[in-house]
Amino acid sequence: MSAEQNARGLVLVVEDEPAIADVIRLNLTKAGYGVQTEADGLRALAAIRNLRPAAVVLDVGLPGLDGVEVCRRLRADEDWTPVLFVTARDDEVDRILGLEIGADDYVTKPFSPRELVARVTGVLRRTRGPAAEEPRTVGAVTLDAARRRVVAEGIEVELTATEFDLLAYLMRRPGRVFTREQLLSEVWGYAAVVGTRTVDVHVAQLRGKLGAASPIRTVRGVGYAAEDVR
Incomplete structure (x- = not known):
């Protein structure tokens, strides 16, 4: 587990493959984000509730409590922290399932680290939105x-x-x-x-x-x- 704070916001990375977690962490840190990493679903849920990250990069294929169930539990608790799935399942059924339970976006492995950072930035930009816009x-x-x-x-x-x-x-x-x-x-x-x-x-x-x-x-x-x- 690692934690780094930065002004662009804290991103929780949940990935059980250390090499992939390191690549994501390094690229997000380089882009100016703080990063916390976790390797399993239960620890991820605890980290989300304790740290209130700006966004979560969530591997679908986690051992034990998988990413889909983590997202499902968050949404059941009315926690709408933006979630970006990382998945090796490159078929439409799995991707659509993720969106239906409340994921905001997804990338499939193998992915470009730059694309993943761009997707995180896009989700956060949309979340923060224009401050002066009238209802x-x-x-x-x-x-x-x-x-x-x-x-x-x-x-x-x-x-x-x-x-x-x-x-x-x-x-x-x-x-x-x-x-x-x-x-x-x-x-x-x-x-x-x-x-x-x-x-x-x-x-x-x-x-x-x-x-x-x-x-x-x-x-x-x-x-x-x-x-x-x-």
Whole structure:
């Protein structure tokens, strides 16, 4: 276990392969982040609760309590710390499962350390968001970017960082239709090589959490838009 503090925020790296953990730690440290490393799921949960990291880089294939279960327990406890999965399972089923339980992003092994750092930076940039932006309302949903709060029909709704940013992007431009490729580029910050199914899963998660108040409309063959559907 190691801990290093830095002004850009603390990132918890949960990886049981020491060589991979060292590569991630060195690259995040070089990019200006503080880093804490853990090698198993139970210690990771304790570290998240005690240290309150800015983000978690979480290996899916941990021994014992695996990364999926760690993320599931965090979200069940309404802990929305951004989670980026690292996985060797290069098939859509595993990736989509991770997103459905509340992961914000993922990279597959072998990965570029620079890409991983860029993904962490992107998640944190989205989480911190613009400080001066005024709250926006579309239909029965109000989004406050400065406070990272969403209220649907008078009830606050807990979202992951990526779910929040996808909703915010659509609500900033009500009525405009965006393709899945555009949303991947603008919200996630990377090209559609990862597969546009990622967008569909996050939209489905948003609709599930917002219920009948959801302002997201599907435009068949094109993409999505935020509109007052009442």
